Amino acid sequence: xxxxxxxxxxxxxxxxxxxxxxxxxxxxxxxxxxxxxxxxxxxxxxxxxxxxxxxxxxxxxxxxxxxxxxxxxxxxxxxxxxxxxxxxxxxxxxxxxxxxxxxxxxxxxxxxxxxxxxxxxxxxxxxxxxxxxxxxxxxxxxxxxxxxxxxxxxxxxxxxxxxxxxxxxxxxxxxxxxxxxxxxxxxxxxxxxxxxxxxxxxxxxxxxxxxxxxxxxxxxxxxxxxxxxxxxxxxxxxxxxxxxxxxxxxxxxxxxxxxxxxxxxxxxxxxxxxxxxxxxxxxxxxxxxxxxxxxxxxxxxxxxxxxxxxxxxxxxxxxxxxxxxxxxxxxxxxxxxxxxxxxxxxxxxxxxxxxxxxxxxxxxx
Amino acid sequence: xxxxxxxxxxxxxxxxxxxxxxxxxxxxxxxxxxxxxxxxxxxxxxxxxxxxxxxxxxxxxxxxxxxxxxxxxxxxxxxxxxxxxxxxxxxxxxxxxxxxxxxxxxxxxxxxxxxxxxxxxxxxxxxxxxxxxxxxxxxxxxxxxxxxxxxxxxxxxxxxxxxxxxxxxxxxxxxxxxxxxxxxxxxxxxxxxxxxxxxxxxxxxxxxxxxxxxxxxxxxxxxxxxxxxxxxxxxxxxxxxxxxxxxxxxxxxxxxxxxxxxxxxxxxxxxxxxxxxxxxxxxxxxxxxxxxxxxxxxxxxxxxxxxxxxxxxxxxxxxxxxxxxxxxxxxxxxxxxxxxxxxxxxxxxxxxxxxxxxxxxxxxx
DNA sequence: AAATGAACCGAAAAGGCTTTCTGAAAGCTA
DNA sequence: TAGCTTTCAGAAAGCCTTTTCGGTTCATTT
Numbered sequence: 001x002x003x004x005x006x007x008x009x010x011x012x013x014x015x016x017x018x019x020x021x022x023x024x025x026x027x028x029x030x031x032x033x034x035x036x037x038x039x040x041x042x043x044x045x046x047x048x049x050x051x052x053x054x055x056x057x058x059x060x061x062x063x064x065x066x067x068x069x070x071x072x073x074x075x076x077x078x079x080x081x082x083x084x085x086x087x088x089x090x091x092x093x094x095x096x097x098x099x100x101x102x103x104x105x106x107x108x109x110x111x112x113x114x115x116x117x118x119x120x121x122x123x124x125x126x127x128x129x130x131x132x133x134x135x136x137x138x139x140x141x142x143x144x145x146x147x148x149x150x151x152x153x154x155x156x157x158x159x160x161x162x163x164x165x166x167x168x169x170x171x172x173x174x175x176x177x178x179x180x181x182x183x184x185x186x187x188x189x190x191x192x193x194x195x196x197x198x199x200x201x202x203x204x205x206x207x208x209x210x211x212x213x214x215x216x217x218x219x220x221x222x223x224x225x226x227x228x229x230x231x232x233x234x235x236x237x238x239x240x241x242x243x244x245x246x247x248x249x250x251x252x253x254x255x256x257x258x259x260x261x262x263x264x265x266x267x268x269x270x271x272x273x274x275x276x277x278x279x280x281x282x283x284x285x286x287x288x289x290x291x292x293x294x295x296x297x298x299x300x301x302x303x304x305x306x307x308x309x310x311x312x313x314x315x316x317x318x319x320x321x322x323x324x325x326x327x328x329x330x331x332x333x334x335x336x337x338x339x340x341x342x343x344x345x346x347x348x349x350x351x352x353x354x355x356x357x358x359x360x361x362x363x364x365x
Numbered sequence: 366x367x368x369x370x371x372x373x374x375x376x377x378x379x380x381x382x383x384x385x386x387x388x389x390x391x392x393x394x395x396x397x398x399x400x401x402x403x404x405x406x407x408x409x410x411x412x413x414x415x416x417x418x419x420x421x422x423x424x425x426x427x428x429x430x431x432x433x434x435x436x437x438x439x440x441x442x443x444x445x446x447x448x449x450x451x452x453x454x455x456x457x458x459x460x461x462x463x464x465x466x467x468x469x470x471x472x473x474x475x476x477x478x479x480x481x482x483x484x485x486x487x488x489x490x491x492x493x494x495x496x497x498x499x500x501x502x503x504x505x506x507x508x509x510x511x512x513x514x515x516x517x518x519x520x521x522x523x524x525x526x527x528x529x530x531x532x533x534x535x536x537x538x539x540x541x542x543x544x545x546x547x548x549x550x551x552x553x554x555x556x557x558x559x560x561x562x563x564x565x566x567x568x569x570x571x572x573x574x575x576x577x578x579x580x581x582x583x584x585x586x587x588x589x590x591x592x593x594x595x596x597x598x599x600x601x602x603x604x605x606x607x608x609x610x611x612x613x614x615x616x617x618x619x620x621x622x623x624x625x626x627x628x629x630x631x632x633x634x635x636x637x638x639x640x641x642x643x644x645x646x647x648x649x650x651x652x653x654x655x656x657x658x659x660x661x662x663x664x665x666x667x668x669x670x671x672x673x674x675x676x677x678x679x680x681x682x683x684x685x686x687x688x689x690x691x692x693x694x695x696x697x698x699x700x701x702x703x704x705x706x707x708x709x710x711x712x713x714x715x716x717x718x719x720x721x722x723x724x725x726x727x728x729x730x
Numbered sequence: 731a732a733a734t735g736a737a738c739c740g741a742a743a744a745g746g747c748t749t750t751c752t753g754a755a756a757g758c759t760a
Numbered sequence: 761t762a763g764c765t766t767t768c769a770g771a772a773a774g775c776c777t778t779t780t781c782g783g784t785t786c787a788t789t790t
Binding site: 431456 | 737738739740741742744745746747
């Protein structure tokens, strides 16, 4: 969470932070309903619009006394520069488009929050567009955003599988977040799911577990494979074999329950289960408990995604891997700001995930 | 979900919907990197900008042949009218601000989706701002949005308790969604939680249940009281007494478990539990099962919020009350559009909720 | 053939702001 | 006092589009 910087409309004076309601009255005198313009300010201050502009923007060619008069006039009128006009002039609108494919899905939201936060702290406003997973709707939104002269675009995916690029010919820079673009010339910011699988297993190893099983979600998802790959690698590095193959299924509690039943039948010696999602982990823990296995004493359980509703409420609270999605959003926003400033990067950049330890994993005693 | 209307940039020809990538090349000739302007189009078509404008906007004072030439030129250049300039001229930006206080919370998202959908189908773009529950940050955002000359504002709350009004002096209309404004002059769109409590109990009554308990969340929330009030009223109307008082606590599984344990100790005859949230319901069901009560045969359980991850995954799937939040968002968007068009309303408008029936409630056999 | 009208096109202004350039006044040196 | 530099204010252009209004062309009417 970043602090609010002094905005261009502060005119160098401390804003009245404590008043909750905005003093929007057109102020004594001008009973017009339209917001004040710079020429209104100039007239009230007895100067030209040019001078007024310079005074408010901190340009140097204006006497201190004059500047004071202009600032006072601007405040009396609650003047607030028209960003449309400014944008038209300077050729930069100070807006970006945030294009999500699936607002409903829970992965988009934290990314969006991170991006909004990173931009919101500056002077950039964010247009939100949800394509509902529909390419045509996405195109429609891109067109509309370009018409509004956004300075850049962030495309937020709902899964980590590569998605079609918007193309290289767009007049503004684009950053892909979570779902990478299929064009390596584009810049994509994604969580490092392979490493995530690795650090998850490393945590279980550090807890002294050696008979580790992996129950994960839909095999159609790259995330499932990446995590499984990292987990397998970490296991191999430790000279251990997995307990059975990675079990792919669905991202649901039901699959977690079913897979656990099978697992316990064939490998009752298991002492840790790494799950592909928190939902799966919930199902796993339910069956473990019903079958008389204690968590974490007999079997440690780890989830994925660190979804608080699920991790905090389970019994015991669930250790999980957090993808730091808010940071992904923030990084994407920063990368876009850089690209707008001319510093273009390309390729897929991965951000590390982190293990959040709770009660469902503990050292073997 | 609404359909995509023909946009102002379609120039009356069918867009190439099937091409995924946008044909953004600056087209043969003009190797400029800046997007094409109307005068570029006019030059290429051999007409004046005035004529080009009229041709593209479907004005009548243009010969068919000329119009064709202009449209062709516009397409060759991928021309797309600059909305900043248009907005500056017509005094309307075609944008609105969506001010949320808590993006993280799950209630904002569906509302936001509904609003985005309702606007997105028209020609209105949405600025997303998250105030993080901070009044100062909210003010900052309001100022910034007004500087961008939004045509209106939607304020989305994270709980149904009244919130401070933004004030009456804003130069643009404001609609409050989910959390009503404390000023009755403002327009607020909220879910009808009292009625929600009522219809929930009515559903349980329809299932033949007569010994109904109510376990709900944080007593600091208006939603908890409203639902309890509606539930009590419905019970009274049926000539029944509740099984114990409504139990307030927290919106968590843990509280659901704890309250259920107490409930079963004192009122083992209970045959239905209405819960203040799906999380509470999950906890309730866990304890019921552990104590040997079958759901729904012995005890029916109902949740609130209809949060799919929780309702669909539970055993049995959970009947719940859906607040139709997406509809709340849509209604707010429509009300704002109306207000921008001059049709201002005021007061608090409640939208009905609906019961989503799943396996956790069934008629007594 | 001249006048009338319709159809079409373009010049110009407006919208609010920033920036450059010009000009005036003041201060300084010699 | 003449000539110089500095400092500050304002006029005007430009950003891109829409709209009004005046002007041109061409066909029609008498």
